[in-house]
Structure formats: structure tokens, C-alpha cells
Amino acid sequence: MRLRFLDMIDQIDLKILSILQNSGRSRLADIAEEVVLSAPAVFERVKKLEANGVIKGYQALLDGKKVGKDITAFIGVSIGNQQDIDKFATQMLRNPDVLECHHITGDESFILKVKSANTTSLEKLLGEIRSVQGVTRTVTRVVLSTAKESQMFDLSEGITESQNSKRK
Numbered sequence: 685m686r687l688r689f690l691d692m693i694d695q696i697d698l699k700i701l702s703i704l705q706n707s708g709r710s711r712l713a714d715i716a717e718e719v720v721l722s723a724p725a726v727f728e729r730v731k732k733l734e735a736n737g738v739i740k741g742y743q744a745l746l747d748g749k750k751v752g753k754d755i756t757a758f759i760g761v762s763i764g765n766q767q768d769i770d771k772f773a774t775q776m777l778r779n780p781d782v783l784e785c786h787h788i789t790g791d792e793s794f795i796l797k798v799k800s801a802n803t804t805s806l807e808k809l810l811g812e813i814r815s816v817q818g819v820t821r822t823v824t825r826v827v828l829s830t831a832k833e834s835q836m837f838d839l840s841e842g843i844t845e846s847q848n849s850k851r852k
Contacts, residue, residue, distance in 0.1 A: 693738070696721065698839050700729055701738065705836045708742045753781075753799035755806050756827040760792035761819055768818025769793065775816050781809050792823065 716723040733739045776785040784797035800806040
């Protein structure tokens with residue numbers, strides 16, 4: 685039986701991940717103090733988590749409105765031919781206003797999360813999307829306000845499970 689990497693993550697790794705999710709700029713020494721390890725030990729654990737793809741990268745979270753991206757929209761895209769699915773996804777990777785591109789089930793083939801400067805640039809983006817080979821329909825939903833927007837995972841359940849499994 686092959687162990688998944690996730691099965692090899694322990695309570696300390698989960699705590700390190702939780703700290704980094706909340707503050708990606710945390711110093712290794714501060715993390716080490718929090719998890720009661722040496723800074724070199726934390727460094728090795730972080731490198732292992734990066735190498736195994738658990739930590740995909742580090743980035744600053746920007747306020748879209750303050751960098752000129754005032755409009756957020758979700759665009760449902762229908763693709764008429766299965767052969768065009770991969771081509772469409774590849775083309776969306778190249779568009780900087782497309783923040784997320786998900787192949788989904790349901791009435792549409794894809795759901796896109798986009799940010800644009802204004803309705804004029806959104807209209808231009810919609811034209812670009814509609815011109816991609818295979819696109820048969822788009823449905824656009826403009827966001828009026830956002831109550832929550834996050835990329836953070838709740839790891840507390842994993843920490844609790846890890847503690848409980850070690851007690852058995």
C-alpha cells in the first residue's frame with residue numbers, strides 16, 4: 685500500500701502551514717518558536733512541503749480596486765465540442781484578467797473568475813472569450829459586493845485528527 689504524502693504530514697507540518705497561510709512573511713525563527721523546533725528544522729519541513737507541492741508559492745494579496753481592477757465577474761462558458769475543451773483552457777491561461785478557470789459540471793463547461801478595470805474592458809474580454817474556437821455561449825454575473833474572498837484552508841480539523849491518531 686502506497687502512502688500518500690498527505691498521510692505523512694504531521695501536527696507540526698499542519699501548524700507550520702497554518703502560520704504561513706495567515707502570514708506568508710513569517711520569519712523561520714518565529715515559526716520555530718511557535719512550533720517548538722529549531723529554525724533549521726522548520727526550514728527543512730518548509731522545503732519538503734514546497735518540494736511535494738503542498739506549498740505552491742508565496743504571493744502578496746492585492747486590493748483589486750486599488751490597482752485599477754474595479755470589476756469582478758464570474759463568466760460561465762459553454763463549449764460545443766469536447767475537442768475544444770483543452771484549447772479553451774490553454775487560451776484562458778494566457779489572459780491576465782482571468783484569475784481562475786475551472787472545468788465544471790452543469791449547464792456550462794467552464795466558470796471563470798475575472799477582474800477588469802471597467803465595463804468597457806469587461807466587454808472586450810467577453811468578446812475575446814466568445815471568439816475562442818468552440819465557445820457557443822457565455823453567461824456573465826457581475827459581482828456587486830464581496831462578503832468573503834479567501835484562499836485559506838481550515839487546517840484545524842487536520843491538526844485535531846493528527847493529535848487524536850497519535851493518542852491511539
